Amino acid sequence: MSKQKCFSSSESVHTFDYIINTNLHGSRCNTAQLVADQDGGTIVPTYDWIGFLVPHFRKLIGIKKGHHFRVHSSQPGVVFMKQRADEATEVEHSLLKEGFDPGEFPEIIEPDGLSAQRQWYLHDKIREFCPDAAKDLTCPLPMVPKPTSRAVTLVPLSPPSVSSSPAPKRKRVCGSCKEPGHNTRTCPTQMST
Structure with missing residues (x-):
């Protein structure tokens, strides 16, 4: 029911607070609980x-x-x-x-948070789709330097052999005498016997 209420409305979901508030008013049995807040503070700790x-x-x-x-x-x-x-x-x-x-x-495991690459992706690619009120919550300007983009090169497991000339065609040979130019049916050695 909360999914229907949340996603069937004309209003879009942009923050955790919106999901919590929609869920609390929409359902008695499904109660959403945040494990961390928007600022990165831990509400429910994770243990090792x-x-x-x-x-x-x-x-x-x-x-x-x-x-x-x-x-x-x-x-x-x-x-x-x-x-x-x-x-x-x-x-x-x-x-x-x-x-x-x-x-x-x-011991408590502290969450790593979003990587620099992911933070910048959200800021550069997703922020434009958020309403102005949610931009600084969902896709804020990252506090870390922007990572340099490196082209990812996929390396094959076994590199193909590079040859300057194409492989020569294999010549057909006779099944009886193993000589080229004819087959078993027209083999001169088979005809002579």
Whole structure:
């Protein structure tokens, strides 16, 4: 419903605030939530969960085969796995390595933001299509120097061989005597036998 309300109106979408306000008034079950603001400030931080968990846990071998998993608070770090619900036996996997402190927390990953090339693209190519009120929000003048444009040259994996003259045509030869000028049906050696 929010998509219909947002995109069926004659008004265009140019800012995140417009999407949030349209969505909040248009739907009760779909609520948009920004994870960052227009100025680049983080509202919902992103954490380095992979870098945090890899030293403390083992990989679960055969996880794609398992369809039923069970964990219990009395055995932290242990996962019980079955391939089918009707299997009688569960396979126990100990995932937790020694030395894990549950009070630790992963590091926050700071977003990189838009590259200089993308910022300048938005400013140079897209800004003209935005209404005046949204130009400085959606496509502001970048604070980074404009990157120099370099022509992208695609290099083939195996460069073609360059020859000055075209390859000579292969001459046809007889299937019986391997001599040029005739075929097996008109071969002189076949006719003489």
